[in-house]
Amino acid sequence: MKILVTGHEGFIGKNMLAWLAHEEGWHVDGYDWDPNEFPNVASYDWCIHLGAIADNASYDVDTILKQNLEFSQRLFRECDSHGVNLQYASSSTVYGNTKDFSEHSPCNPQTPYAWSKYLFDRWVFQQEQHIMVQGFRYFNVYGKYMHLRGNRANAIEKWRIQARKEGKITVWQDAENIHRDWTWVGDVCRLHIDFIKTVKGSGIWNCGAGLSHSFLDIAEEIAEIEGVELEIEPIPQQELARFRSKTKANLTHLKETVGRRKWLNVFEYLNQ
Secondary structure (H helix, E strand, C coil), X not given: CEEEEECCCCHHHHHHHHHHCCCCCCEEEEXXXXXXXXXXXXXXXXXXXXXXXXXXXXXXXXXXXXXXXXXHHHHHHHHHHHCCEEEEEEEHHHHCCCXXXXXXXXXXXXXXXXXXXXXXXXXXXXXXXXXXXEEEEECEEECCCHHXXXXXXXXXXXXXXXHHHHCEEEEECCHHHCEECEEEHHHHHHHHHHHHHHCCCCEEEEECCCCCEEHXXXXXXXXXXXXXXXXXXXXXXXXXXXXXXXXXXXXXHHHHHHXXXXXXXXXXXXXX
C-alpha cells in the first residue's frame, strides 16, 4: 500500500504520518504546499489530503480559494485520472451556527475557510468519479503537535501555554454556554486508516466524538491541573462574525458505516 499525505508538516499531518508508520507494509510519503511543484500522485493507492489554510480568522479570500479549493479540485482530477483513491479533510465549520449537525442538513458557512471546504464538498460529489472519495468533516481537533498551528492552535494549547507563561487563563464571558465537540487527533487518524481498510465506497462523514463540553469546563480543568486562576473577558468583536454557540457531531451516518467507536474523552486526555 502506497499513500501520499498532503500537509504532512502540519498538526494533523504529522500525527497522520506517525499513525500510518505503524501499518505493516504501508509506504507513506508527504507533500506540503509548493506553488511551483504539484504532487505526482500516479504511483499511489491512496492520497490523504490534509493540506489547507485552516484559519477561520483569515479573510484573504483569493489565497484561501486558491490553496483550499482550486488545489483540491486539481488534486481530485489527478487522483481520478490515475486511479488513486482520495480521502480529504473537510470541516464542521461548513454547518455554521446551527443545532443540526447531520451530513444531510443545510450548511451555512460563515468564513472564507468554511466556504472553501463547503464548495469542495459540493463540487467533488458533482463530478463523475472513477475512484473512492471519502470526506471527513472534522470537529474541534486537539492533541499532539497543536503548537504547530501557532495563533490558530486549539484553545487547549493556548490555555496551557498561557497558564505556564502568565499564571492565569483568560476565558470569554458566557463560556459556560459555548460548547464544542472536542476530538482527539489520534481518533481522527485511526478513522482514516480504518476507512482505508474496510470501507469500499464514497461519501462525507462527520469526524467527532459526539460529545459536547463547554469552554468553561475545559478551562476550569486546565486551570486546576496547572494551579492557576481564571480571568473573564468580553468576547472579541472579530469573533462574533464566526461565532458558533455549540457543535456536536451527529454520528448516525458514521455508525451506519463502521459501527460504534470508542472516542477518547477530552478530560481523559487532559489528565494523562
